[in-house]
Amino acid sequence: MGKWLMLILWPSFIVVCIAEGVFFTLIDPQELYLLGEPIHWSATAVYSVGFFLFWAVAAASSAFTCFLQRTAGDVNRQS
Amino acid sequence: MRAPERIAELAPASDEIETSLYEVRKKIYARAVSGLFARWRIALVIITQLVFYCSPWLIWNDRQAVLFDLVSRKFFIFGLVFWPQDFIFLTALLIISAYSLFLFTTVAGRLWCGYACPQTVYTEMFMWIERKIEGDRLQRMRLDQSSFGARKFGLKALKHGIWIAVALWTGFTFVGYFTPIKTLAASFSPWVLGPWETFWIFFYGFATYGNAGWMREQVCKYMCPYARFQSVMFDPDTLVITYDAKRGDPRGARGRKADPKSVGLGDCVDCNICVQVCPTGIDIRNGLQYECIGCAACIDGCDQVMDKMGYARGLIRYSTENAVKGKYPDQEISKHVVRPRVLIYTGLLVLVIMAFIGGLMLRSPLKVDVIRDRGALVRDAAGGQIENVYRLQFINTDEHAHRYELSVSGLPGLELVVKQPLEIPPATTQMVPVALHIDPTGLASGSHPIVFHIQEVDRPGVRADEKSRFFVR
Ligand code: SF4
Ligand code: SF4
Numbered sequence: 049m050g051k052w053l054m055l056i057l058w059p060s061f062i063v064v065c066i067a068e069g070v071f072f073t074l075i076d077p078q079e080l081y082l083l084g085e086p087i088h089w090s091a092t093a094v095y096s097v098g099f100f101l102f103w104a105v106a107a108a109s110s111a112f113t114c115f116l117q118r119t120a121g122d123v124n125r126q127s
Numbered sequence: 128m129r130a131p132e133r134i135a136e137l138a139p140a141s142d143e144i145e146t147s148l149y150e151v152r153k154k155i156y157a158r159a160v161s162g163l164f165a166r167w168r169i170a171l172v173i174i175t176q177l178v179f180y181c182s183p184w185l186i187w188n189d190r191q192a193v194l195f196d197l198v199s200r201k202f203f204i205f206g207l208v209f210w211p212q213d214f215i216f217l218t219a220l221l222i223i224s225a226y227s228l229f230l231f232t233t234v235a236g237r238l239w240c241g242y243a244c245p246q247t248v249y250t251e252m253f254m255w256i257e258r259k260i261e262g263d264r265l266q267r268m269r270l271d272q273s274s275f276g277a278r279k280f281g282l283k284a285l286k287h288g289i290w291i292a293v294a295l296w297t298g299f300t301f302v303g304y305f306t307p308i309k310t311l312a313a314s315f316s317p318w319v320l321g322p323w324e325t326f327w328i329f330f331y332g333f334a335t336y337g338n339a340g341w342m343r344e345q346v347c348k349y350m351c352p353y354a355r356f357q358s359v360m361f362d363p364d365t366l367v368i369t370y371d372a373k374r375g376d377p378r379g380a381r382g383r384k385a386d387p388k389s390v391g392l393g394d395c396v397d398c399n400i401c402v403q404v405c406p407t408g409i410d411i412r413n414g415l416q417y418e419c420i421g422c423a424a425c426i427d428g429c430d431q432v433m434d435k436m437g438y439a440r441g442l443i444r445y446s447t448e449n450a451v452k453g454k455y456p457d458q459e460i461s462k463h464v465v466r467p468r469v470l471i472y473t474g475l476l477v478l479v480i481m482a483f484i485g486g487l488m489l490r491s492p493l494k495v496d497v498i499r500d501r502g503a504l505v506r507d508a509a510g511g512q513i514e515n516v517y518r519l520q521f522i523n524t525d526e527h528a529h530r531y532e533l534s535v536s537g538l539p540g541l542e543l544v545v546k547q548p549l550e551i552p553p554a555t556t557q558m559v560p561v562a563l564h565i566d567p568t569g570l571a572s573g574s575h576p577i578v579f580h581i582q583e584v585d586r587p588g589v590r591a592d593e594k595s596r597f598f599v600r
Binding site: 054058062072074076077091092093095096099 | 160198306321
C-alpha cells in the first residue's frame with residue numbers, strides 16, 4: 049500500500065510543481081473565473097488550491113497507470 | 128546508452144535484500160566518518176544552509192533582497208526584478224542548472240548528490256543531531272534493540288523534538304521566500320498567521336522531517352529521477368568512487384605486522400568500515416552501483432584503515448573506469464578531462480549563460496504595472512463625471528532618474544488626473560496614484576478596455592503600454 053501511494057503521489061508531485069509554475073506564470077490568478085464569478089480569494093489561496101487540484105489530476109493519472117500495469121496474472125488471480 | 132549496462136555488469140547480483148520496492152528495508156546505521164571529503168561535505172552543508180536560512184532576511188533597497196512575491200507576481204533577487212513576462216529567464220536558469228549538472232556528472236560523477244543536494248545536506252544535519260544525542264553507530268543500534276524505558280524514551284523524544292524544530296524552521300524559511308519573512312515572523316505573536324502560510328510551513332517542515340529523518344537513502348534510491356539516469360552521462364573517463372580490486376583482493380584479516388604478500392592477501396583487511404560508513408548501505412567493493420551517491424564516506428573510512436595499517440591510501444578512491452582497467456595511470460586522469468562530451472556540455476553551457484546575461488542587460492529599463500483599486504470600482508467626481516482610480520507601479524531599472532509622460536487611450540473623452548511629467552528616481556519602484564475621469568452619458572455600463580501609454584521624456588525609444596479596464600456603472 050505504502051509503495052503504491054509513493055508511486056502515485058511522488059511522480060505526480062514532481063509534475064505538479066512544473067505544472068503549477070508554468071500555469072501561474074502565464075495566468076494571473078486574479079483573472080480566473082469560478083462558475084462565472086471572478087475569484088475573490090487571496091492569491092495565496094488560489095495558488096494553493098490550484099496546486100492541490102493539479103496534484104489530484106496528476107495523481108489520478110498515476111493511479112490509473114498503476115492500475116493498468118497489473119499483469120494478466122494479477123488480474124486473473126483476483127477474480 | 129552503454130553506461131547502464133556497464134553498471135549492471137559491474138554490480139553482480141547484489142546480495143543485499145531489497146529486491147522489491149520499499150518492502151524490506153534494513154535500517155541503516157551509518158557510522159560517523161572524518162577525513163578530507165567529510166570536511167568538504169560539512170563545509171558545503173554550512174555554506175548552502177547559511178545561504179538558505181539567511182537570504183530571506185537580507186535587505187536591498189528597503190525591501191527583502193530575495194523574495195518570490197507571488198501575490199504581486201514579481202520575483203526580487205537583489206537588484207533584479209523579474210515579472211511573469213520574464214519567464215524566459217527562469218527557463219534559461221533551469222537550462223543552465225541542467226547543463227551544469229550534466230557537466231559535473233560527466234567529469235566527476237555524482238558530486239551534486241554527495242555534497243550539495245538538499246536531501247544529502249538535511250540528512251547530514253539530521254544525522255549529526257542523531258549522533259550527538261544517541262551516540263555513534265553501535266550505541267544507536269544498542270539503543271534501538273534495548274527495551275523501551277525512560278532513557279530510551281527521553282533520548283528519542285529529544286531527538287525528534289530537535290528534528291521537528293529544525294524542520295519547522297526550515298518550513299518557515301521556505302515560506303519566507305514567498306511571503307515577506309518579517310511580516311511572517313511578526314504574525315506569530317499575536318498569532319495572525321494566514322491559514323495557507325501555516326499549512327505550507329507545516330507541509331514543507333513535514334517533508335524535511337520525513338525525508339531527512341526517516342526516508343534518507345530511500346529518497347535517493349527510489350524517488351530521485353537523477354539517480355536513475357545519471358549513468359547516461361557517465362563515460363569511461365568519468366571520475367567515480369572505485370575500489371581498487373586489483374590491489375585489494377584477495378581480502379582478509381591479518382596481523383598489523385604481517386606482509387600481505389607473504390600471506391597471500393591484497394590490501395583490503397575486510398574490516399567492513401567502508402560498508403558501515405555508507406549512508407546507502409552498499410558495499411562499494413562490489414563495483415559501481417546506482418545506489419552510490421558518491422559521498423566519498425567510504426574513501427575517508429578506508430583511508431583511515433590504510434593509515435592504521437601503514438599501507439598507502441587510496442584503496443578506495445576517485446578514479447575512472449579506464450584508469451582502473453589500466454589504460455592509463457591515475458596521474459593522467461586530468462589529461463582525459465577534456466573530451467568531446469565535456470566540450471559539448473561546456474560549449475552549450477557557455478552559450479546559454481551568455482544569452483542569459485545578454486538578455487538581462489538588454490531588458491527594457493522601464494516597467495509599468497497597472498493595479499486597479501479593487502475596493503472602489505467607480506466613484507462620482509465633480510461635474511457629473513465618474514472616476515476610476517488606479518495605482519501605476521513604475522519601475523525604473525536604470526541607474527539614472529528619468530521623467531515620463533503618461534497618456535491613455537481606449538475610451539474617447541477619458542481625462543487623466545495626474546501631475547506630469549512623472550519623475551522616478553534611479554533603480555526604484557514607485558507607486559503613482561492616477562485617476563481617470565469621464566462623462567458617463569451614453570456609455571454602456573460594464574468594463575471597457577483601456578491602455579496606458581508611458582513615454583520616457585528624454586529617450587524616445589523607452590516606452591511601455593499597459594492594458595487595464597475602466598468600469599462604468
Ligand atoms: S574499509 Fe578498506 S580495508 Fe576495510 S573492508 Fe573496506 S576496502 Fe577493505
Ligand atoms: S559507496 Fe561510498 S561513496 Fe557510495 S554512497 Fe556508499 S559511502 Fe558514499
